[in-house]
Amino acid sequence: MTSTRSSNTLLQDIPPQLLNYFEEEDFKTTTLKKVKLTTGFFNFSGLIYLKKGRFSFSLPQRNLDTLYSFIIEQNGWFGGLTLMQLPHPFLLINEIEPVELLYIPKDRLTKIADAHPLIYKWLLNIAAHNIPQWLQVPIIALSNKNIRVLYCLATLLPLNKRDFSLIEIDASQQKISDICGLSRPRVNQVLKKLEQQELIKVQHKKIIIQSTTALFKLLDEANLCFYDPRE
Structure with missing residues (x-):
């Protein structure tokens, strides 16, 4: 378990093409209840920006005693590696505080990034910010x-x-x-x-x-x- 502790706002450093996408969407927000869930599990494939609240993604193992949890903070991004050829896991989500989030599905994000390749660099920066916390997760999960x-x-x-x-x-x-x-x-x-x-x-x-x-x-x-x- 770990957390993304970002001080960035939605408008800070965001590629203009993605900003245009959000503007077209009128900055509409959703909640975890409206995200496609299956009994609390989310087939994660896309980019998330958390406008309000906190929640955790958990990567369940066969032995649930080693549940891996990653806390998403307000003003945090998650999903920087979503466009890589990686398996898209079913993640268990747990709302810690009521949330409002923006979510770009992978197919829509792919079209924007392919048209504007610098977005890939921006996504890698998001991943680099999250990687230390994510790598810490299994170590803590195996602790006492x-x-x-x-x-x-x-x-x-x-x-x-x-x-x-x-x-x-x-x-x-x-x-x-x-x-x-x-x-x-x-x-x-x-x-x-x-x-x-x-x-x-x-x-x-x-x-x-x-x-x-x-x-x-x-x-x-x-x-x-x-x-x-x-x-």
Whole structure:
């Protein structure tokens, strides 16, 4: 699990041809409920820009205990490699906060990029931004439950409040369970231990981080060779 922490806006650095496409569409937005889903699974093939909210893509393995999760942040792009000859996986999506997104299907994106090849370079830049986080995912997924929950909490911290004061995370234990790929009882065990250490306080559908510095210190034990959410 990891996150795209981009500060870019929709209009920043976007190729004009894609901007024209969005203008033709009048910047219409959609929600995850309107994206083509099959019982929570999305046959991903296209480019996504997230205007509002947060959600996670999960790449389920045969053993769901090693669920791979990648968090998409507001103002984040995902799908930079969608035009490469890669298999298009069914991704499990989990809405963390209500989202509004723009989605360009692969067939439409291909036509625009073929007519304007510089778009391929722009898409590679998006991929390069996401790759460190994506490479970190399987390492965390194979870590112990403590590291997986701690990493999840670190990636869920609000982007505009990354200081060391009191921080609230709007996420239930079930949401954390879905993102981590751990059972809810195992997540609860880790959260209770953190509560006993007075690092967090668990409330209804909310977790209050009481000591960000101390919580981050526990992640020193994790292998964060590709991406460190504390930075």
